[in-house]
Amino acid sequence: METHMQLTDQVALVTGGSRGIGRAIVKGLAAEGAKVAFVYRGSQQAAEALEAEIKAAGGTALALQADVSNADDVKRVVERVEKELGNVNILVNNAGIIKDDLFVRLDADAWNSVLNTNLGGTFNFCHAIAYSMMKARKGRIINISSVAAEHTNPGQTNYAASKGAVNAFTRALAVELASRGVTVNAVAPGFIETDMSEAVRNKAGDIIKKMIPARRLGQPEDIAKVAVFLAGPDASYITGQVITVDGGLSLGASAV
Numbered sequence: 001m002e003t004h005m006q007l008t009d010q011v012a013l014v015t016g017g018s019r020g021i022g023r024a025i026v027k028g029l030a031a032e033g034a035k036v037a038f039v040y041r042g043s044q045q046a047a048e049a050l051e052a053e054i055k056a057a058g059g060t061a062l063a064l065q066a067d068v069s070n071a072d073d074v075k076r077v078v079e080r081v082e083k084e085l086g087n088v089n090i091l092v093n094n095a096g097i098i099k100d101d102l103f104v105r106l107d108a109d110a111w112n113s114v115l116n117t118n119l120g121g122t123f124n125f126c127h128a129i130a131y132s133m134m135k136a137r138k139g140r141i142i143n144i145s146s147v148a149a150e151h152t153n154p155g156q157t158n159y160a161a162s163k164g165a166v167n168a169f170t171r172a173l174a175v176e177l178a179s180r181g182v183t184v185n186a187v188a189p190g191f192i193e194t195d196m197s198e199a200v201r202n203k204a205g206d207i208i209k210k211m212i213p214a215r216r217l218g219q220p221e222d223i224a225k226v227a228v229f230l231a232g233p234d235a236s237y238i239t240g241q242v243i244t245v246d247g248g249l250s251l252g253a254s255a256v
Contacts, residue, residue, distance in 0.1 A: 005033030006232040011085045013078070014038040015068050015125060016095030018047035020194035021144060024220035025092055026050060026061070028228040034090060035060035037081040041067055041095070060085065068095045068121030069113075078128040087136060088129050090231045093122040094144040096162075098196060100155040111158045118162035119169070126173060130182070139182035140231045143170050144223070145242060147190045147250050163188075167242050174240030183239040185230050190246025192218040214247030 012029045016022040017038025023046070026038045036054065040047040040063060047063040054061035062084060066073040081088060096118045099110040122143055133139030148156055149163035167186055174184035191208055209215055226245050229235055244250055 005031075006234075007090070007228075008033035010034045010089045010231075011081070011087060012036045012090035012092065012231065013081055013088045013125070013129070014092040014094055015121060016040070018043040018050055018063070020196055021189065021192060021220045021223045022092075022094040023050055024224035025094060025227045027054070028221070028224040029090065029092075029231060030054045030057070030059040030061060032228060032232070033059075034231075035062075035085045037062040037064060037077075037085060037088075039064050039066045039068065039077055039095065041065070068093075068124060069116040071124050071127075074121075074124040074128050078125070082132075087132050089133070089136075089138060090140045090142070091125055091129050091133075092142045092144070092227055092231075093125055093166075095121050096144065096146075096196075098156075098159050100159065102155050103157045106158060114158040115162050115165075118159070119165045122166055122169065130173075130177065133182045134177060134180040137181040139177070140235075141173070141177075141182065141184040142227050142230050143184070143186040144227070145170070145186040145188040147188050147244060147246050149188065149242075151250050151252075170242065171240045178239050183230070183235065185235075185238060185240070186242040187223055187226050187230070188242050188244045188246070189223045190218055190244070190249040192220060192223060194220060212247045212249045213251060216247065218245065218247060 012034040014026050017026045018040035026036050030036045051061045051063040064077050066077045145166045146163040148160050149167050152160040170186040
């Protein structure tokens with residue numbers, strides 16, 4: 001029996017799409033029939049491998065190099081996607097970096113680069129695409145946030161500030177775009193098994209799993225499935241929400 005693909009003929013754009021959570025989202029959207037463009041900054045080999053993998057499975061993929069914090073780069077990417085694949089119906093702002101340090105040691109560069117990438121990149125892509133979504137009266141914007149916006153650890157003032165701002169931005173933009181048929185939501189992952197979280201996970205060791213009521217680390221696919229749901233027709237009445245996907249970590253249950 002042939003399964004119906006929910007995103008056939010939709011055009012999706014995912015930032016930070018070559019590795020980790022972004023890669024899982026790209027694959028999830030493509031599996032539902034979307035034509036997926038994705039942006040990478042430095043991981044060219046991983047990006048090309050993912051593009052080839054999706055094409056080999058019969059899907060449409062386009063890997064594009066860009067710095068999400070650079071508005072000119074973003075404009076160039078969006079123009080190319082529109083020209084090659086069509087107007088973007090689904091935007092996933094996943095690109096993010098961490099530069100953790102205790103606040104008294106945090107330099108201006110570590111502050112600015114995290115804010116410019118995590119928050120600025122989200123603004124740049126929303127700004128480049130929102131108008132065409134409003135005009136089409138349909139669209140899905142999904143911002144990848146973090147539980148660190150609400151439950152932060154020492155050394156994360158820059159990261160927590162960026163993700164807290166992404167949550168507030170998500171709610172405010174949702175109010176503006178809702179009447180035009182465009183939804184704006186965020187997904188806030190907990191501890192997910194990715195390259196980016198590796199240093200934190202290695203430092204904490206097994207104690208992390210004891211802090212998570214589900215007793216396991218999340219997989220990139222756990223986040224991707226929620227993003228794909230938000231991108232699809234079944235989520236048309238959900239907007240302005242921050243959906244936490246963390247195995248219960250943010251409930252604050254003590255280790256037993």
